[in-house]
Amino acid sequence: MMGSPSTPYPAGLGEHRYLPTLAGRHVVFLNWRDQEHPQAGGAELFCQSIAERFAAAGARVTLLTSRPAGDGQSAPPVAESVAGVDVRRGGGTFGVYPSVLGRLASLGRAGHRVDAVVDCQNGIPFFSPLVLPASTPVVQVLHHVHQKQFPLYFPGPVARVGQLLEAPGSRLVYGRRPVVVVSPSTRAEARDVLGLPGPRFLVPNGVTASVPSGVTASVPSGRTSSGDEADTVGGRPAPAPTIVCVGRLVAHKRLHLLLDALPALVTDHPGLTVHVVGDGPERERLVARAVALGLTSDRADDSHNGDVVRWHGYTDAATRDRLLAAAWLTVNPSHGEGWGLSVLEAAALGVPAVAFRVPGLRDAVRDGTTGWLVDEGVPLAGTINAALRTLADPPAAARLRAAARAWAAGFTWDASAELLARVVTAEIDRLAGPDARDDLGAAFGATARAAGRPRRAAGLASRVGGHAGSGLSARVRGRAGGGTAARDRRRVDDELTHAAFTLP
Structure with a gap:
C-alpha cells in the first residue's frame, strides 16, 4: 500500500495564493477508493493528500468513495473524518458508481451547497454532471487512460463497454469541462486517445518518502574521482546488489x-x-x-x-x-x-x-x-x-x-494542492458569469512555475498572459472553435510539458 499522506500542512499557508480562496467553500471529491481500502494505491494517495490540504486551507471537504467488503470489524466505517476530510463510503467495486451519484445528488437536496466537484476517474467515470446543476463547477482528474487495460481484465464485450464509457461517454457527459492530468503522457492521451475537448492542466503527484532513522543506502563504498566520500554503507564493503x-x-x-x-x-x-x-x-x-x-x-x-x-x-x-x-x-x-x-x-x-x-x-x-x-x-x-x-x-x-x-x-503535495486549487477556483470564476475574471489561461503558467523551471516557466506564463487579451485564454478553454483553437491548445500543452518536465 502506498504511504500515508498525513504530513502536517506547512505553517506558511499564506505563501499559497489559491488554496486560501477555497476557505468556506464545500468541495466534494469523488474517488473509486480511499486510503483505507486494502487495494489503495497512487490515485488514493493523490486524492487524500490534496483533499486534506484543501481542508487545512479552510474548505469543507467531502470524499465520496466505495466501502470494501468485510465484516463489521474489518471494513472501515461508513462515515468518518480523516485529517479534516469527511469520508463517506458505500458501494463495492462497481456499485460505488450509482452509490456515489445518489449520495452526490442527495447533498444538494439536503441543503448542503456544493461549490465544486473534483471528479477523479479510474477508467469508468462517475459522470457527476448528470446529477448536478449545470452551474456547478466540475474538474476531472485523470491519472491514466485505460483503453488498453480493459481487455486485460474483462472479456471482450465487457471490455468494450468500459472503453465506450471512458472515451465517447466522457466526451458526451463532461464536454469542455477542465481536465487535470498527472503527467505529460496522460495529457497527450486525454487529447489523442479519449478526444476530451476541455483544457488539460498538469498537476503532478507529490512524493511521500523519507529515509528511516539509522538506514543507509546499500551501495559500494569508495571515493569519487575528486576524493569526496561516495554514498556508502558506513565505509564497509558493499553488500550484494x-x-x-x-x-x-x-x-x-x-x-x-x-x-x-x-x-x-x-x-x-x-x-x-x-x-x-x-x-x-x-x-x-x-x-x-x-x-x-x-x-x-x-x-x-x-x-x-x-x-x-x-x-x-x-x-x-x-x-x-x-x-x-x-x-x-x-x-x-x-x-x-x-x-x-x-x-x-x-x-x-x-x-x-x-x-x-x-x-x-x-x-x-x-x-x-x-x-x-x-x-x-x-x-x-x-x-x-x-x-x-x-x-x-x-x-x-x-x-x-x-x-x-x-x-x-521538485514534486511536493503542497505544490500539487495549490495547482489543483488554482484550476478549481478558475472554473468557479468562469461559471460565475461573463464578467468573472478569466484565469484558466494563467493556470497553465502556474502549473509550469510550480514544476521546477522558474525562469523558463515565468517567461512562458508571461507569454500566455500576454495572449489573454487577444483571446488565447478563451480559446484554450474551447470557447472558440476551428483549427486555431486546436493549434493553440496543442502549442500551449507542448510548451508547458517541455518547461515543466525537463531537468535544469
Missing part, C-alpha cells in the same frame, strides 16, 4: 517480465536479492512462476532469507521506505502508468529506476540521469545488468543517486 519493486500485483504491472530476467542476472550478480512490496490478485501466479524458476522457495514468504525473490505483501510506509533506502535499484516493468509514483518515491530516497518507455514511466524516469528506460519488446535483463554494473561503481552510483533525489525533490 538489491532490487526493490513496489506496487500492486496486477496484470498490467507485468512483474513476470522481471522474474523471467532474474536467472541470468543471478549468474552475473551473485547474491542478488529482489524484494517485492505489494499484493494483489496476481500474487499466487507470480509466486508459482518464481518457484518454477528457482527464485523462491515453496512457502514464499519474507522469512526465507536465502531466496532471490522475497515477498513482503502490503507494508506500512516506514517498512517500504526502509527497504527502498537500502536498495541499489527499483524496477517497474508496467504496461503503463499515470505517473509512476513508486519510481518517484524511490528517487526521493536516492534509488534510480529501470522501467519501460511507456506512458507515465517515461515521464517519471529521466533516461540516463535518474535511471534507464527500456523500449517495449526489449528484454529487461540487458538493461538491468548494465544498471547494476554501473551502480557497482561508487562515483557513478553517487551521481545517479544525487540526481534522483534532486529530481524527486
Whole structure:
C-alpha cells in the first residue's frame, strides 16, 4: 500500500495564493477508493493528500468513495473524518458508481451547497454532471487512460463497454469541462486517445518518502574521482546488489517480465536479492512462476532469507521506505502508468529506476540521469545488468543517486494542492458569469512555475498572459472553435510539458 499522506500542512499557508480562496467553500471529491481500502494505491494517495490540504486551507471537504467488503470489524466505517476530510463510503467495486451519484445528488437536496466537484476517474467515470446543476463547477482528474487495460481484465464485450464509457461517454457527459492530468503522457492521451475537448492542466503527484532513522543506502563504498566520500554503507564493503519493486500485483504491472530476467542476472550478480512490496490478485501466479524458476522457495514468504525473490505483501510506509533506502535499484516493468509514483518515491530516497518507455514511466524516469528506460519488446535483463554494473561503481552510483533525489525533490503535495486549487477556483470564476475574471489561461503558467523551471516557466506564463487579451485564454478553454483553437491548445500543452518536465 502506498504511504500515508498525513504530513502536517506547512505553517506558511499564506505563501499559497489559491488554496486560501477555497476557505468556506464545500468541495466534494469523488474517488473509486480511499486510503483505507486494502487495494489503495497512487490515485488514493493523490486524492487524500490534496483533499486534506484543501481542508487545512479552510474548505469543507467531502470524499465520496466505495466501502470494501468485510465484516463489521474489518471494513472501515461508513462515515468518518480523516485529517479534516469527511469520508463517506458505500458501494463495492462497481456499485460505488450509482452509490456515489445518489449520495452526490442527495447533498444538494439536503441543503448542503456544493461549490465544486473534483471528479477523479479510474477508467469508468462517475459522470457527476448528470446529477448536478449545470452551474456547478466540475474538474476531472485523470491519472491514466485505460483503453488498453480493459481487455486485460474483462472479456471482450465487457471490455468494450468500459472503453465506450471512458472515451465517447466522457466526451458526451463532461464536454469542455477542465481536465487535470498527472503527467505529460496522460495529457497527450486525454487529447489523442479519449478526444476530451476541455483544457488539460498538469498537476503532478507529490512524493511521500523519507529515509528511516539509522538506514543507509546499500551501495559500494569508495571515493569519487575528486576524493569526496561516495554514498556508502558506513565505509564497509558493499553488500550484494538489491532490487526493490513496489506496487500492486496486477496484470498490467507485468512483474513476470522481471522474474523471467532474474536467472541470468543471478549468474552475473551473485547474491542478488529482489524484494517485492505489494499484493494483489496476481500474487499466487507470480509466486508459482518464481518457484518454477528457482527464485523462491515453496512457502514464499519474507522469512526465507536465502531466496532471490522475497515477498513482503502490503507494508506500512516506514517498512517500504526502509527497504527502498537500502536498495541499489527499483524496477517497474508496467504496461503503463499515470505517473509512476513508486519510481518517484524511490528517487526521493536516492534509488534510480529501470522501467519501460511507456506512458507515465517515461515521464517519471529521466533516461540516463535518474535511471534507464527500456523500449517495449526489449528484454529487461540487458538493461538491468548494465544498471547494476554501473551502480557497482561508487562515483557513478553517487551521481545517479544525487540526481534522483534532486529530481524527486521538485514534486511536493503542497505544490500539487495549490495547482489543483488554482484550476478549481478558475472554473468557479468562469461559471460565475461573463464578467468573472478569466484565469484558466494563467493556470497553465502556474502549473509550469510550480514544476521546477522558474525562469523558463515565468517567461512562458508571461507569454500566455500576454495572449489573454487577444483571446488565447478563451480559446484554450474551447470557447472558440476551428483549427486555431486546436493549434493553440496543442502549442500551449507542448510548451508547458517541455518547461515543466525537463531537468535544469
